Amino acid sequence: MSEIPTRAVRELTIRVLRCNPAEPEQTPEWQDFRLEEAEAMTLFVALSLLREEQDASLSFDFVCRAGICGSCGMLINGRPGLACRTLTRDLPDTITLAPLPGFELIADLSVNTGKWMRGMSERLETWVHDAGLADHNLAQVEAPMDPALAREIYELERCIECGCCIAACGTAQMRENFVGAVGLNQVARFRLDPRDTREDADYYELVGDEDGVFGCMTLLGCEDLCPKDLPLAAQIAFLRRKMARA
CATH class of the missing domain: 3.10.20.30 (Beta-grasp domain)
Structure with missing residues (x-):
């Protein structure tokens, strides 16, 4: 042998x-x-x-x-x-x-990535804004979600907030207030979520400037080095197109 x-x-x-x-x-x-x-x-x-x-x-x-x-x-x-x-x-x-x-x-x-992520989350209000919750009707049954849409949302929810996309981003290193791909990914996720009752204008107000979607220089470092292989560049491009037409 x-x-x-x-x-x-x-x-x-x-x-x-x-x-x-x-x-x-x-x-x-x-x-x-x-x-x-x-x-x-x-x-x-x-x-x-x-x-x-x-x-x-x-x-x-x-x-x-x-x-x-x-x-x-x-x-x-x-x-x-x-x-x-x-x-x-x-x-x-x-x-x-x-x-x-x-x-x-x-x-x-x-x-301390946690400090940065918390500040970003508070600034972008990265939680579901459901106007119906104001009625405090906790017994209300949530409407079923289309499985294809649920999978699309889940794809963006796989972000582990490791900070690699921020470290790889030229804009984030030059502009302290830039929310980065991780923040823009959060906005893209909540735009898809039917439970979130905010209007497009509400999202645009949060990230429709150079500290948000228009600050991205499209260097693709965020997507190239994301450990979870998230489609970060595609989400940023989508948001930019939507906001440019608004």
């Missing part, structure tokens, strides 16, 4: 941008860690080993480890991505990691 060829074990160099705003005297610097690669190792596993075995002060975020919570977003060799969904075997021997730009830095690879 022929032997199954084994894959050579690599030594990885993981270069992390270290910075802790809580220690203003500390200047940002790159720190190199070396680690033996394991089979099917993800960046999340690699970082966890580094924190457990080499430096307990290394900061990064995680919750689900399954590409659902979106908390482990970071720049991986200059591209936004999720550490838990990135296999080290798909990367070179030297891996450079930095925090996502556009968000408040907590420390090292940890950023």
